[in-house]
Amino acid sequence: MSVVVCGEAMLLMLAEPGIPLERATVFRRSIAGAESNVAAGLARLGHDVRWLGRVGADPAGRAVLSMLRAEGVDTRHAVVDPDAPTGLLVRDSHPFRAIDVQYHRAGSAASRLTPDEVAPEMVSGAKIVHVTGITPMLSDSAHQATLRLLELAGQTGALVSIDPNVRLKLGTPGAWRERVVPLLARADVVLAGEDELDLLQVDPAVLPGLTVVKHRDKSATCAGLRQDAFPVPVTDPVGAGDGFAAGFLSGMLRGEPYEVCLREGAGVAALVVQCAADTDGLPDRAGLDRALAAFTEPTETVHR
Template sequence: MLLMLAEPGMPLDRAVSFRRSVAGAESNVAQGLARLGHWARWIGRVGDDPAGEAVLRELRADGVDVSGAEMDPQAPTGLLLRDSHAQRVIDVQYYRSGSAASLLSPDQIRLEMLEGARVVHVSGITPMLSESAAQATWALVERARQVGAAVSFDPNVRRKLGSEHEWIRTVGPLLREADLVIAGEDELELLLGGGAEETSKALLTMGRARTVVVKRRDHSASALGRDGECTQEPFSVPVSDPVGAGDAFAAGWLSAWLRGRKPEEALAEAACVAALVVQAPGDTDGLPTAHTRDRALAGFLQDSDSVNR
């Protein structure tokens, strides 16, 4: 979607100045991975309009491959309006009913788009957009299996998209199909009907999951695998805008996983990337390069001099 971000600190209904950017769960992760030095392709739909051009241009600028994107001459690019506050609830308004993205269908998920991919990441937002988008999500999982790619899944529950029952019915089954699950504690409780510890272990024993990463309410995170569990406390940073932290965390975790890092190292990198993003406005402004991540992480872990001399 095209993101129109109100000036910092202003409530949405009083804001007169907006900054244009781009937002979207999967595109945020793609941008995060690209900045961290990985090849990433985004598959999606935008309108054949100025907003769509802006979305694709920004993704290209970060090095994201958009050859799998489609521009729809009939449907508009989705729009997101929101304000930005560090200490109070953020007002988010979505305008994506009938948007190009909501018309995603299985026909767009072609096998050649996934060839060479090691991991395919999708969020619960996509299947909640429409019935055809849900079918496309299942097609994506099937195609990922065909090319031997791991499936990474983040429920990313957004209550404005549907009722609890609709989320449970549509997104719950996808959790059981993921090789890598990155989910909030509250999301696991909602979608699987049990405590986070219980549901995580169930996904490891009865689902396909190799690893379940749980983002907890106190902002710590745990990684549960078949070989054990490790935990990471959040890094203490001043928060400018908390939106985008979850997608940044996912990008940080997947980057470490792709590089063969141990779970405890992956959690630290994920927490570091999220900590950098919440210090900047917008969903993607704070996404770091690999060098910036490493310098920041060294500062967090070793209390080293962060000045670039």
């Protein structure tokens, strides 16, 4: 298994594009969750990916697992909880207006993740273990489970990748600093937004691992390199960060230099924001190569 991700996966109900949530009457079912988005992105790019997490024994949980499996993601270690529901995310979709997001995750199956549900065989052989700050913020037990996962990653020699993915509906800035900042100090790769680092009061220069900063102008930098965002029409900005993570980590898994990792991260993000749902725009390997060629070279953009 090349990559192991651990985190919350929810059922997404996405309002028809351009319609405010309070006025929407038509919704499309999909899947949401930072780690599951990264898992789907890496799987489409040809990597073996395992998802660790919990869903409820309900139609939403079955739909989440079915969609992950359809992407080729290994869910054999997923826990199905008969006593807690699968989380639900309801949101609208606008290219240039604030997006309204409603989370229904209190008491969810994902929030009941415990350390004893994370076992050594789940990460054995993995090259990268990827988590976000969302999982440890769900509950105390999910926090302890995240710590356990990072401990196992260290024991097996896997690189630890962390995206803070700050969601203030889960806690105050102080709570995020207390729980997530210590995790960043244990990461080999940190993928963070400039605004997130400011909120967490973290200087990227003091983090021990590689720090990739996604700036407010949509550029990304690491190790003295800079990658500007590719100019594309934006349909929905949600999921761009997860797409960037998938592209960047894919480059790392293939041993590419950071310049290529940045470019592929930007390429995946550019494809994601042109589609409404979080995972619709995630490309396969050939699709990403064609897109990067179109972004950087004068070439035919119609694939015939």
